[in-house]
Amino acid sequence: VSNIDGVHKVAAFTPIKSVGWIAVSTQPESEVLAPLRRSLLGSVTIALVVASAGFFLALSLSRRITVPLGRLQREAQALGRGELSTQVRTPAPVELEGLSATFNEMAGRLRQRETQLRAQTELATSATIEAERQAAQLAAVVENLPEGAFLADAQGRVLVANQAARLLLGRDVPPGTQVDIQAADFGLLRTDGSVYSPEGLPLSRVLRGETVTRQEVVIERPDGSRVTVMVNAARLDLPGGEKQAIAVFQDVSPLKEAARSKEELVHLISHDLRSPLTGVLASAQILQRRL
Numbered sequence: 001v002s003n004i005d006g007v008h009k010v011a012a013f014t015p016i017k018s019v020g021w022i023a024v025s026t027q028p029e030s031e032v033l034a035p036l037r038r039s040l041l042g043s044v045t046i047a048l049v050v051a052s053a054g055f056f057l058a059l060s061l062s063r064r065i066t067v068p069l070g071r072l073q074r075e076a077q078a079l080g081r082g083e084l085s086t087q088v089r090t091p092a093p094v095e096l097e098g099l100s101a102t103f104n105e106m107a108g109r110l111r112q113r114e115t116q117l118r119a120q121t122e123l124a125t126s127a128t129i130e131a132e133r134q135a136a137q138l139a140a141v142v143e144n145l146p147e148g149a150f151l152a153d154a155q156g157r158v159l160v161a162n163q164a165a166r167l168l169l170g171r172d173v174p175p176g177t178q179v180d181i182q183a184a185d186f187g188l189l190r191t192d193g194s195v196y197s198p199e200g201l202p203l204s205r206v207l208r209g210e211t212v213t214r215q216e217v218v219i220e221r222p223d224g225s226r227v228t229v230m231v232n233a234a235r236l237d238l239p240g241g242e243k244q245a246i247a248v249f250q251d252v253s254p255l256k257e258a259a260r261s262k263e264e265l266v267h268l269i270s271h272d273l274r275s276p277l278t279g280v281l282a283s284a285q286i287l288q289r290r291l
Helices: 029-080 094-143 163-169 202-207 253-290
Strands: 009-016 021-028 148-153 158-161 212-220 226-237 243-251
Touching: 021 029, 094 148, 094 158, 148 163, 148 202, 158 163, 163 243, 202 212, 202 226, 202 243
Parallel strands: none
Antiparallel strands: 009 021, 148 158, 148 243, 212 226, 226 243
């Protein structure tokens, strides 16, 4: 209620039945609500203090975790970029000590693996360089042989065909050529004039593990001329399990021609001497009878 002065008051009343009256008591509203307001203000203040303390405590606790996690993330990114010397050295809360130790152990294993791979790479590089050096030396030896020679890989592809071989064949032999498979194209014949089958030629035979010595091959050149060669071949077992084959062939056409001339000469002499000897033998028999 409000009085004539406009002051808000709180009124309370109770009836008195014995006399039929009503007892009324009034008090200004500000005085009635003051204790309640003071209690409410205290509660709000306490709540604000507790909330602020909780916020700052949570912030502090979160920073103890988020800051090391941020560092760990950056160090993991550095490790991903190949910076294998990265290691977690910053203090971390107990909750992250296990994770940091695992990270450092992983980085250590990666560094160890990198060292092993670098050593293996250097070893493989050295082996490759040495193999290339030996291959170059072998190719140089084959190229400078006075006899015709082929150097082929395990599939029978020619790696080197020296100048003497090219002259005997009467044609070029590019690297990668499979001479045995192309026997008909290269005019590789048996002594009876039939074309060699690929598996019967020296390179194919030695790559199968056979021994080839003094195998005769007739080469029919593009100009139609023929030359007979004597072929010796061997398989080369190189380091690392690689296999190659080398075939060396010598022109024996002059020897064949000399042998043929010798046979013709013997035949001629025996034929020419047979008739005179027959007459001499007949005369000798006649003289023998007379005596």
